[in-house]
Amino acid sequence: MKLTEMSREELLEFKNKVQEEYDGYKAQGLALNMARGKPAAEQLDLTEGLLTAVSKSSDxxxxxxxxxxxYGGLDGLPAAKKLFAPMLGVSEKELIVFGNSSLNIMYDTIAKYLLFGVDEQSKPWRDQGxxxxxxxxxxxxxxxxxxxKFGIEMINIPTDENGPxxxxxxxxVAEDESIKGIWCVPMYANPTGVTYSDEVVKRFANMKTKASDFRIFWDNAYCVHHLNDTPDKLLNILDECKAAGCPERVVMFASTSKISYAGAGVAIMGASEANIKYILSLMTVQTIGHDKINQLxxxxxxxxxxGLKEHMKKHRALIAPRFEVVLNTLENELGELGIAQWTKPNGGYFVSFNAMNGTAKRIVTLCKEAGVVLTGAGATFPYGKDxxxxxxxxAPTYPPVEELKIAAKLFTVCVKLASAEKLLEA
Known part of the structure; x- marks a missing residue:
C-alpha cells in the first residue's frame, strides 16, 4: 500500500513500527560507508601484478x-598512447597521457583557459568578465x-534518460557569450547512470554558441565500467564535432582510477590535434613529463x-553483485510504497535515488546517526543546494557484500521513517 493512501492512524502505526526498527539498528553501533564511489579492496587486488611489472633497471x-x-615524453609513452587511445575513441596524435588524476587535468585545463584562453588567438577567460x-x-x-573554487557561476541543467x-x-549558449562550458559525464553518468543518446551527442556538436571559445568538458570516466553483457553505446563526440566543423569544441577525459589503482593510475586527455598542440605548449613550462615508469x-x-577490457570483466564480477544487493533491497522494501524512484544503471559506480521532496537531508542524517555514511544531500547539485x-x-562498490546488505536495508528504513514524518507534518 502506498504511504500517501494511508489514513493518519495507519501512517502513525507505520511510523511507530519503522521507528522501532530504526532504533534497533541504531543500538548496534554500526560503522558502514556508502559515501563515495571507491573500489573495494578486492578490486584493487586484481591489479597486484602492476607492482612487479617493472621491478628492475632492465625493465x-x-x-x-x-x-x-x-626526462622526456611530455605527451606520454607511445605505447601508453596506443593502449589508451581506444578508451576515448581518438588517434594517438589526439591524446596526452598524464599522471594519476583526471580531476587534476580538468582543474588544470580550466585554470589554463582562465589564464591564457582556449587557444593562441582567444582572450583569457579571466579578462572577459x-x-x-x-x-x-x-x-x-x-x-x-x-x-x-574559480568563481565560475553555475547554471543547473535538468537531465532525463537521454541526457541533459x-x-x-x-x-x-546561443544567447549568452559568458557561458564558456559545460560538464558532461556522458556514459553511465555520475550519479544517474544515464548514457547520452545519439541525438544528444549530435546536438552538442551542431549547436550554435555565441561564445567562440565555448568548450565541452567530456568526462568519460566510466566508459569501460559495464555491469552486464549488453553495455550502453555512446556516439563519438569528437567525430561528430569534426563533421559539424567545430573539432576544437570538445575536450575529453578519462583515467584508470577505478581500473588499476585509484591513487596510482594514469589519466588521459583526448581532443583535436590543434587542442592537443596548444595544451602541450602550455605544459612545457609546467613539467618535463609525467611518471613514465607508471605508464610503462x-x-x-x-x-x-x-587486455584492459578483459580486466574490466573481473571488476564487473565483483561490482555487479553489489548493485544487485542495493537494487533488490530498494525494490523489496520500497517498491510498493510510492515514496521514491531510483535508477537501474547498466554501468558506472552509482545509483541515483530520488526520495520524497524535502526528505533527502533528513534521510542522510538518520543514516549517519545509525552508523551509515552517505554522500551529503545536495552534493549532486551546484553549491550543494538541491x-x-x-x-x-x-555508492554500492566499497563495502563488503555482507556489510552492504545491512547498509542498504538500514537506508530503506531511514527512507520510510523520513517519508512518514513528512506526510504526518501535512
Missing part, C-alpha cells in the same frame, strides 16, 4: 628503447567544486586495450 625501457627513468558554466543535474560534486535538456542548453607498468600489465531536497547518490 625500464619501452618498446622503442626509451629509458622511462629519464563574469564566466558561467552549465551543469547537468544531478551531477558530480567535484566538477561543481572546481567551478566554485538540449532545448535549454541550445537556447542558453600499465602497458606491461594490460598489454593492449583488449532545490527539491530529494536526490541522494548511493
Amino acid at each position: 625500464c625501457f619501452d618498446d622503442t628503447g626509451f629509458d622511462c627513468r629519464n 563574469k564566466i558561467k558554466w552549465l551543469c547537468p543535474v544531478p551531477g558530480y560534486d567535484r566538477h561543481f567544486l572546481i567551478c566554485e 535538456d538540449m532545448d535549454m542548453i541550445e537556447k542558453l 607498468r600499465h602497458v606491461k600489465f594490460f598489454g593492449d586495450f583488449e 532545490p527539491e531536497d530529494k536526490n541522494i547518490r548511493v
Whole structure:
C-alpha cells in the first residue's frame, strides 16, 4: 500500500513500527560507508601484478628503447598512447597521457583557459568578465567544486534518460557569450547512470554558441565500467564535432582510477590535434613529463586495450553483485510504497535515488546517526543546494557484500521513517 493512501492512524502505526526498527539498528553501533564511489579492496587486488611489472633497471625501457627513468615524453609513452587511445575513441596524435588524476587535468585545463584562453588567438577567460558554466543535474560534486573554487557561476541543467535538456542548453549558449562550458559525464553518468543518446551527442556538436571559445568538458570516466553483457553505446563526440566543423569544441577525459589503482593510475586527455598542440605548449613550462615508469607498468600489465577490457570483466564480477544487493533491497522494501524512484544503471559506480521532496537531508542524517555514511544531500547539485531536497547518490562498490546488505536495508528504513514524518507534518 502506498504511504500517501494511508489514513493518519495507519501512517502513525507505520511510523511507530519503522521507528522501532530504526532504533534497533541504531543500538548496534554500526560503522558502514556508502559515501563515495571507491573500489573495494578486492578490486584493487586484481591489479597486484602492476607492482612487479617493472621491478628492475632492465625493465625500464619501452618498446622503442626509451629509458622511462629519464626526462622526456611530455605527451606520454607511445605505447601508453596506443593502449589508451581506444578508451576515448581518438588517434594517438589526439591524446596526452598524464599522471594519476583526471580531476587534476580538468582543474588544470580550466585554470589554463582562465589564464591564457582556449587557444593562441582567444582572450583569457579571466579578462572577459563574469564566466558561467552549465551543469547537468544531478551531477558530480567535484566538477561543481572546481567551478566554485574559480568563481565560475553555475547554471543547473535538468537531465532525463537521454541526457541533459538540449532545448535549454541550445537556447542558453546561443544567447549568452559568458557561458564558456559545460560538464558532461556522458556514459553511465555520475550519479544517474544515464548514457547520452545519439541525438544528444549530435546536438552538442551542431549547436550554435555565441561564445567562440565555448568548450565541452567530456568526462568519460566510466566508459569501460559495464555491469552486464549488453553495455550502453555512446556516439563519438569528437567525430561528430569534426563533421559539424567545430573539432576544437570538445575536450575529453578519462583515467584508470577505478581500473588499476585509484591513487596510482594514469589519466588521459583526448581532443583535436590543434587542442592537443596548444595544451602541450602550455605544459612545457609546467613539467618535463609525467611518471613514465607508471605508464610503462600499465602497458606491461594490460598489454593492449583488449587486455584492459578483459580486466574490466573481473571488476564487473565483483561490482555487479553489489548493485544487485542495493537494487533488490530498494525494490523489496520500497517498491510498493510510492515514496521514491531510483535508477537501474547498466554501468558506472552509482545509483541515483530520488526520495520524497524535502526528505533527502533528513534521510542522510538518520543514516549517519545509525552508523551509515552517505554522500551529503545536495552534493549532486551546484553549491550543494538541491532545490527539491530529494536526490541522494548511493555508492554500492566499497563495502563488503555482507556489510552492504545491512547498509542498504538500514537506508530503506531511514527512507520510510523520513517519508512518514513528512506526510504526518501535512
